[in-house]
Amino acid sequence: MSLPFDEFFLARQPILGRDQHLVAFELLFRTAGATEANVTDDVAATAAVISHASQLGMDHVVGAQLAFVNVSEAALLSDYVRFLPADKVILEILETVKASPRLLTRIRELRALGFKFALDDIVAESDDFNAFVDLVDVIKVDVNAVSAEQLPALTASLRVLGKTLLAEKVETVEEFRQCLALGYEYFQGYYFARPTIMSGRTIAPSELAILQLLKLIDSKADNQTIEVAVKRDALISLNLLRLVNTAAAGGGERIDTVGQALDSLGRQQLQRWLQILLYAAPGSKVEMNLPLLQMATTRGKLLELMSLKLHPGQRAAADTAFTVGILSLTDALFSLPLGEILDTVDVAAEVRAALIERDGEFGNMLEVVELVEKATSGQPLDAALRRLNMSVKDLREIEMAAFEWLNVLAQEVN
Structure with a gap:
């Protein structure tokens, strides 16, 4: 069976633990011609992939690691989200999703089935954040959108909630070190692949x-x-x-x-x-x-x-x-x-x-x-x-x- 959106590709973005080993991948589905300003097709592509998860095979995509998968309100309320293996994925609630009573009830139902959740792109607490936070396991903080001066206070307010904190968009070793010192457990970004040329460095x-x-x-x-x-x-x-x-x-x-x-x-x-x-x-x-x-x-x-x-x-x-x-x-x-x-x-x-x-x-x-x-x-x-x-x-x-x-x-x- 062909997918409704056949022209999509998959991006796997690594998520690392404090020991700098892989713990998960965030899976991002993109359709041909889609842009950052037009993500409608990407949401539809995600739906298509999820609905054919048995064909795709999550184990083939992420191996022994977990998969973080972005989900919209429509995805959470749909039946196809249950095609995903609950023990292999963390459903990442997009920052645009509003905490309606219907959606909160649905998240509780999915949690009862074994699904875990993350809140995406957190830069400050809000009414929606407060409504969701008791139902999620991971909080992702966009360190690129929070100043280095503000990050310690935001992190301290989040740590008392007892959730796993993930620093995303970590692009430099300095940012990683700051987040490590602040107590973040997971890290996402390409800081590990950025060449840091060291003067006088010789090959071992x-x-x-x-x-x-x-x-x-x-x-x-x-x-x-x-x-x-x-x-x-x-x-x-x-x-x-x-x-x-x-x-x-x-x-x-x-x-x-x-x-x-x-x-x-x-x-x-x-x-x-x-x-x-x-x-x-x-x-x-x-x-x-x-x-x-x-x-x-x-x-x-x-x-x-x-x-x-x-x-x-x-x-x-x-x-x-x-x-x-x-x-x-x-x-x-x-x-x-x-x-x-x-x-x-x-x-x-x-x-x-x-x-x-x-x-x-x-x-x-x-x-x-x-x-x-x-x-x-x-x-x-x-x-x-x-x-x-x-x-x-x-x-x-x-x-x-x-x-x-x-x-x-x-x-x-x-």
Whole structure:
């Protein structure tokens, strides 16, 4: 069955806990051509998605994490909201919703069924806020709309209510630190992916070892040289073997040695798993609930699948696309300029052009993914998709496949 609004895509915005691990995603549904000023179609798209939740599969979309889903008054009063799994979602009451007696009764009914609620975009207390607050579990404070001087007083007044406080639109590390000190438990925003260039920062030995391995692969070194280089670092070897034996790697028989990994996967696939290892904390195993790793790996898989959609069967191009996606956040990872990092890896000219200038087909793909992350619809996304001769429906199907792959990987390595 086709959705009433088939031309929609999905934005997943990460929500982090105090330990900076993923706890949830906010799901934002956008239709082709919709703008921030015209959200009617987005509300209808949300209704369409919710009503087909069994087809979409919430587990495929958010994996082990929770899903925050925006709901309007119409959505709350409708029957289709019950298609959502109560144990997987938190229904986010939009700031425009009024606390009518009928709606308050409906929220109580849904709470009795196991649903939890959040209040969205709180910047001050109000009559509607006071009517809703006893029925919600999470209060989301828009820190971008509250001054740094006013935030402590607002937060203190909210903390006495005993609700989980979520700071949203946190865009800088300084804002995160302030909210952390004030006692917020959840954080939403892209502060973790913002590159903070540190003067005098050098690449750590564990990071450098992986970058040197990637350089060996790119320079067409022979398998024996690569195998010896991998074996020099026991932790890299151990983590690499864990990764290549996941279902997401697509392998069949178990791989027990680095040599087998090279023979079985080939150097392009080996390169992929080394790129993922870049985002693991030095000396520790890969944790897919680290937001930067999750975001970078998602970008890589999205670009890979986009490349295969445009160029079926062209595996080399798809591997290059994955490289562009996963390297696109290394400036935030290393706190170094991206150009300096790419000099260390010695990437192909088309990869550099895509990453530095968003140039070429790979650059266009990366631009699309960045627009999707920000839930940017309307003309910018339409124009970017036209440059790739892709539809919004193509994009959504690619998203679903990428999320499913990421979920398999997370289950295997965590």
